[in-house]
Amino acid sequence: MADLRTSIGNLQLKNPVMTASGTFGYGIEYADLFDIARLGGICVKGTTIQPREGNNYPRMAETPSGMLNAVGLQNKGAHYFAEHIYPTIKDIDTQMIVNVSGSSVETYVECAEVIAELENIHAIELNISCPNVKQGGMAFGVTCSGAAEVVRAVRKAYPKTLIVKLSPNVTDITSIAQAVEAEGADAVSLINTMLGMAIDAEKRKPLLSTVTGGLSGPCVKPVALRMVWQTYHAVQIPIIGLGGISNWKDAVEFMLAGATAIQIGTYNFVDPTVSVKVIDGLNDYCDRHGFKSVQELVGALDV
């Protein structure tokens, strides 16, 4: 039995396996299917200061080994979350991490301030990489100056663990990672979805109401793995790796590439219990290879 505990900044995790924002609701949706307290953490649905209806239907298109989504940050707002959802999840024995988004620096800060008041939420994941909103979102995450500006402002307002979720839709993700590290981010998570599109040839119509959307699932894994590897060699802060993880072996690969922890996203839709299988698989892998702690895997790629 290996020691699966790890940490992201000051955030202690019982194991490195988390579920990714937007793919696991608030966790409670899955509570009938398995013991969600086994997870290292749960990144809850993207939250904004004001409620958002999201984009029009259709918002999803299946693709080979993955899917496109254009949900557009539908949520009931940070105050609704604090008053109605937080009380139902605050005592779940895992790290609940709130994914925070905004349309301007001010709204990012306001949202982070509301979440900062919640005693049992010890970290936020700052979403500067959502490709499905017209304002804000990815606009901040594709330039070093934009990313730095929003992280600088939120860092001043948010004293707990600040994770910044990065976009793969950039020329060089390492420069963005360095920019947010310089502004005091405690960790980076990567990758958010890749901008893509799908077309119905017969109808000559796009399959998403927004025409373009975010690609996720096993099809993006090699890109995500490469970006984790590059970022690992560019920053000192911990990396949370995600993008197409569907089994324990994928999780091991991300950790070998440099991820301290991992998130499972789209595959929750295929197998809602995949995350506990990954936890068990990581433990077996460590035992089989003689690793006493899962932390020994981080960046242990033999090049």
Added chain:
Amino acid sequence: MHVVANDHPHPNYCLLKLTADQALPEMLPGQFVEVLVEGSSTTFLRRPISVHFVDPQANELWLLIQLIGDGTRKLATLQAGDKLNVLLPLGNGFTTSDLQPQSHCLLVGGGVGTAPMLYLGACLKAQGITPNFLLGARSAGDLLQLDHFRALGPVYLTTEDGSMGETGFVTNHSVLKEVRFDRIYTCGPKPMMMAVARYAKAEQIDCEVSLENKMACGLGACLCCVEKNHEGHHVCVCTEGPVFNVKELSWQI
């Protein structure tokens, strides 16, 4: 679960009969399941399929599946004894608990949307209410399981090509002019359900529709399958539906 039988009542449909080692959970008419399709390289997500029929004595769940793409075609190749990973039961069922024994219920199904009407009819029958079925399809061959429907109550049919029943759409059927119904349940293509809902509204009949929006998780987590409710808010079809009273939706009818 494992496959008891996989029949092919029509080249474009399969009737999958499933069972499990343990007793199946209670399922309500209108609920659905999410089936994991294995061995199809182009199929990634689970496939949401409505509950066609439940046989508690045999511990069987029946799924009537229209073969549309690679995923459903793969399901059509399953054979007795094969294992299948199924998430169930999901969503909310049709409202029947408020009905009186003398209620005149009309169950309107179009195409593969006829599937959930069999189990709904069976549950109504068990409640002491005789269901009336109005089933429509393009052609006679697409009207399936008719013996099962007829065993439960009167069956009215329409086909677009006139090969069986009255010619036209379900909303053209003469029974709608002859009989006064006090509850309508419908499942099928959205234009058909909207036409049915329009009729129900004009006749002031309470009407429930079962939606089949494109779906990923089936659990209310991904927010992909949304429909606008009467307040203009997006709600998940998987957890708030798939059955809605038309009054809860923002349909312009």
